[in-house]
Amino acid sequence: MTTRRVIIILVALALMLASIGSVAVAAPQASYTCVAYHTVKFGDTLNSISRQYGVAVQTLMAANNIYNANLIYAGQALCIPGSAPVPPKPPCGTYYTIQWGDTLSSIAGRYGTTVWAIMSANNILNPNYIYSGMILYIPCGTTKPPTPGGSTGTSYAQWKGEYFNNQDFAGTPSLVRNDKNIAFNWGMGWTNSKIAADRFSVRWTRTLNLTEGTYRFAARFDDGARLFIDNVLILDQWQAASGQTYVVDVPLGAGNHIVRFDYYEDTGTAFAYLSYQKVSTSTPVTPMPGQPPTPVPGGNTGGSAWTCTYYGNQELDDPRVNVIIPVLNLNWGADSPHPGINKDLWSMRCTSTQYLATGGLYEFRAQVDDGVRVFVDGNAVISAWTNHAGTTEVGTVNLAAGPHTVTVEYFEFGHDAMLAVWWNKK
Numbered sequence: 293m294t295t296r297r298v299i300i301i302l303v304a305l306a307l308m309l310a311s312i313g314s315v316a317v318a319a320p321q322a323s324y325t326c327v328a329y330h331t332v333k334f335g336d337t338l339n340s341i342s343r344q345y346g347v348a349v350q351t352l353m354a355a356n357n358i359y360n361a362n363l364i365y366a367g368q369a370l371c372i373p374g375s376a377p378v379p380p381k382p383p384c385g386t387y388y389t390i391q392w393g394d395t396l397s398s399i400a401g402r403y404g405t406t407v408w409a410i411m412s413a414n415n416i417l418n419p420n421y422i423y424s425g426m427i428l429y430i431p432c433g434t435t436k437p438p439t440p441g442g443s444t445g446t447s448y449a450q451w452k453g454e455y456f457n458n459q460d461f462a463g464t465p466s467l468v469r470n471d472k473n474i475a476f477n478w479g480m481g482w483t484n485s486k487i488a489a490d491r492f493s494v495r496w497t498r499t500l501n502l503t504e505g506t507y508r509f510a511a512r513f514d515d516g517a518r519l520f521i522d523n524v525l526i527l528d529q530w531q532a533a534s535g536q537t538y539v540v541d542v543p544l545g546a547g548n549h550i551v552r553f554d555y556y557e558d559t560g561t562a563f564a565y566l567s568y569q570k571v572s573t574s575t576p577v578t579p580m581p582g583q584p585p586t587p588v589p590g591g592n593t594g595g596s597a598w599t600c601t602y603y604g605n606q607e608l609d610d611p612r613v614n615v616i617i618p619v620l621n622l623n624w625g626a627d628s629p630h631p632g633i634n635k636d637l638w639s640m641r642c643t644s645t646q647y648l649a650t651g652g653l654y655e656f657r658a659q660v661d662d663g664v665r666v667f668v669d670g671n672a673v674i675s676a677w678t679n680h681a682g683t684t685e686v687g688t689v690n691l692a693a694g695p696h697t698v699t700v701e702y703f704e705f706g707h708d709a710m711l712a713v714w715w716n717k718k
Contacts, residue, residue: 326355327374332364345372348389348427390426397522398504401547403430407522408550451496455486459493459556471496474553474566493556494564504546506572512537512565513555519566520552526599526616532558541571541615541630598700600642602630606703608639617642620700624709639703640711651692653718658685660702661710667699679705688718 330341338358342349355373358364388399396407413431422428448470455467467486474496481489511517511527514535519527527540555564598617604610612632620642628635648654656673658664661681666674673687702711 325374326371328372329369330372332368332370336364338364341370347372350426386430388428388430390422390428394422395543395545396422397545397547397549399428399430399545401545405431406548406550411523448498451498454495454497456493456495457486457488457491459491459558461493461495461554465495474564476565477563478557479561479563489562490557490559493554496553496555496566498551500549500551501547502544502549503570504544505570506541506543507568508571509540509542509566509568510537511540511553512563514561514563515558516556517564518554520550520554522550523552527614528599530554530556535563539613541613543616598642598644600640602633603639603641604633606637606639606705608641608701608703620711620713622711624704626708629704629709636704636706639701642700642702644698645695646698647695648691648693648717650717652690653688654691654715655686655688655718656713656715658700659683659710659712660685661708662705663703664711664713665701666713667701669696670699677701677703681708682710 328345330345332341338349338352341347342352351373352358352370355371364370386403388403390399396410400407400410409431410428413429449472451471451474453467453469453471454461454465455469456462457466478489509519509521509527511519512535513529513533515532516530517527517533518525518530519540521542521544526542527538529536529538551568553564553566598620600615600617601611602613602615604612613630615630622629626635629638629640656666656668658666658674658676660676660683662679663677664674664685665672665677666687668689668691671689673689674685675687676683676685700711700713
């Protein structure tokens with residue numbers, strides 16, 4: 293082999309190694325200076341890397357242009373920023389780093405504030421989408437909550453009822469009073485002359501201080517109603533109805549929770565009932581980045597929780613109960629998914645509004661046993677409506693930035709049952 297040929301081979305090898313290195317290194321954002329690079333090893337997560345270098349997960353993601361905290365790979369070189377923006381010292385209040393198992397409700401209870409105050413201070417759209425390592429600003433000016441199990445408020449000991457002589461809460465309420473319970477059957481008319489017999493509305497609000505657990509809210513009404521907890525819509529039946537009962541299970545942390553129940557009457561019979569009870573003592577833990585298949589909102593953005601209906605058959609036409617699920621990462625095994633639902637031969641439909649920061653091609657994945665369908669804005673992205681065990685189904689779709697309605701349909705045939713849905717930008 294001639295000297296010239298050896299030199300050519302060595303130059304080619306050097307170019308190949310340089311190109312491989314350039315692929316593995318994530319280009320940092322212009323506003324960050326890399327003080328070091330970390331080569332991802334098998335088993336690493338952004339959460340573990342952030343702890344190693346003392347850098348927040350979201351800072352690592354921003355510095356490396358990462359949209360999904362779960363999508364890093366062995367051999368990838370990450371920029372470790374040394375000039376990351378440091379939060380200014382607050383005039384009052386404090387900062388808190390979220391730990392495994394935290395919820396916004398438990399954090400709010402610990403610092404004597406409300407979920408809504410923390411969401412507003414940190415520009416959080418959805419209280420269910422927080423993660424370990426995330427730094428929150430806890431606003432000041434709040435007091436410790438009362439003893440769990442009681443109610444707060446000075447003017448209204450129970451429910452503050454605001455009654456309007458219209459259906460859209462316009463103007464000043466015609467009547468404001470304390471209502472001990474929401475349990476009214478007005479029939480065809482009111483005994484109070486301030487409120488008309490038809491086409492009126494009522495807004496009830498109350499702050500409840502609760503212990504940690506899952507709470508079941510049951511509502512029955514004629515005509516329409518909406519239920520909000522901590523300003524998150526969990527039941528939306530703003531339409532003419534005829535007395536159906538709706539049940540929603542909501543996981544809540546210890547502390548204060550603002551409950552709002554909106555109701556309107558059209559014509560004919562009018563009644564409204566709302567009750568709640570604790571049905572379990574635990575709430576889902578905060579998902580930790582880097583442990584797929586933890587579903588996360590696409591493009592590192594926020595979205596609403598999932599409103600799900602369980603059906604007593606596989607055809608999605610025998611509704612039994614409505615529940616709120618923060619994240620679709622469920623493994624029921626051989627158990628029933630909910631009281632009143634059999635272990636086998638059932639189905640569910642879940643809907644959520646998800647917000648995408650940027651447009652482009654998105655890949656949706658569903659890990660499932662048995663059948664699943666995924667729709668985005670009414671268009672099918674995944675269709676695997678057959679019996680199969682433990683497979684991962686994949687579909688892609690081009691989406692614009694902004695809100696999108698995602699619907700997931702699932703059925704269980706027999707044996708084990710599981711469903712996990714997530715997505716990322718390609």
